[in-house]
Amino acid sequence: MSAGTDEQPAPALHVAEPADRLDLPGAEDAAADFLRALGLSLDSESLRATPGRMARAWAEMLTPRPFDLTTFPNDEGYDELVLARDIPLRSVCEHHLLPFVGRACVAYLPGERILGLSKLARVVEHFGCRPQTQERLTKQVADWLQEQLRPRAVGVVMSAEHSCMTLRGVQAIGAQTVTSTLLGRLRTDPRSRQEFLSLSGVMAA
Numbered sequence: 102m103s104a105g106t107d108e109q110p111a112p113a114l115h116v117a118e119p120a121d122r123l124d125l126p127g128a129e130d131a132a133a134d135f136l137r138a139l140g141l142s143l144d145s146e147s148l149r150a151t152p153g154r155m156a157r158a159w160a161e162m163l164t165p166r167p168f169d170l171t172t173f174p175n176d177e178g179y180d181e182l183v184l185a186r187d188i189p190l191r192s193v194c195e196h197h198l199l200p201f202v203g204r205a206c207v208a209y210l211p212g213e214r215i216l217g218l219s220k221l222a223r224v225v226e227h228f229g230c231r232p233q234t235q236e237r238l239t240k241q242v243a244d245w246l247q248e249q250l251r252p253r254a255v256g257v258v259m260s261a262e263h264s265c266m267t268l269r270g271v272q273a274i275g276a277q278t279v280t281s282t283l284l285g286r287l288r289t290d291p292r293s294r295q296e297f298l299s300l301s302g303v304m305a306a
C-alpha cells in the first residue's frame with residue numbers, strides 16, 4: 102500500500118489478531134474457573150454474570166479495531182510539524198495483563214501527503230489493543246506511521262501509569278513512565294527535536 106502517491110487511501114488495516122481466534126464462550130468458562138480458583142463463589146446474584154462480563158471486557162481491550170488510513174495530497178506544501186497531543190492512551194501490560202493508561206503525543210513532518218488527523222489517535226488506539234510493553238507500543242506507532250505515510254519525520258511520546266506498578270507490587274502510586282521514539286529529522290536535527298519535545302508538553306512536566 103502506498104500512502105506517498107496519489108493513489109487511493111490505504112485500505113483498512115488487516116492484522117492477524119486475537120479477534121480472528123476469539124472464543125468468547127471459552128473465555129467466559131475460563132474466567133469462571135479463574136475466579137473459582139481464586140476462592141470466589143459465583144453463586145451470588147451479583148457475581149453470576151461476572152465471568153461473561155470479564156470475557157467481553159478483555160476481548161474488547163485486546164481486539165484492535167481496523168481503520169482506514171485516509172491521507173490527502175499536501176497541496177500547500179505544508180512543511181512544519183503536525184502534532185496531536187493529549188491523545189488518550191490505554192493498553193494492557195503483557196506481564197500481568199493489567200491496564201496502563203496515559204496520554205500520547207504523535208507528530209510528523211509531512212512529505213507528499215498529509216494524514217487525516219483522527220488517524221493519529223486511531224493508530225495509538227489500534228496498537229494499544231494487545232498485550233504490550235510501553236516501549237514496543239511507542240515504537241510500533243512511530244514505525245507504522247513512517248512506513249505507511251512516508252513523512253520526513255515522526256515523533257511519538259507516551260506517558261502512562263501502569264496499574265501493575267501502582268495497584269499492586271511496589272504500589273508506586275502516581276509514577277508515570279515516559280517513552281519516546283523519534284525518526285527522521287526529529288531524530289537528527291536538534292532544533293526540530295527540541296521543538297517537538299517542547300510542543301509535546303513533556304518538557305514542561
Ligand SMILES: Nc1nc2c(ncn2[C@@H]2O[C@H](COP(=O)(O)OP(=O)(O)OP(=O)(O)O)[C@@H](O)[C@H]2O)c(=O)[nH]1
Binds near residue numbers: 265
Ligand atoms: N519495560 C517494561 N516493563 C514493564 C511494562 N509493564 C510492566 N512492566 C514490568 O514487568 C516486570 C515484570 O517483572 P517480574 O519480576 O517478572 O514480575 P513481578 O514479580 O510481578 O514484579 P513486581 O511488579 O516488581 O512485583 C515488572 O517490573 C513490571 O513493572 C512495560 O511496559 N515495560
Ligand SMILES: [Zn+2]
Binds near residue numbers: 194195196197263265
Ligand atoms: Zn504489568
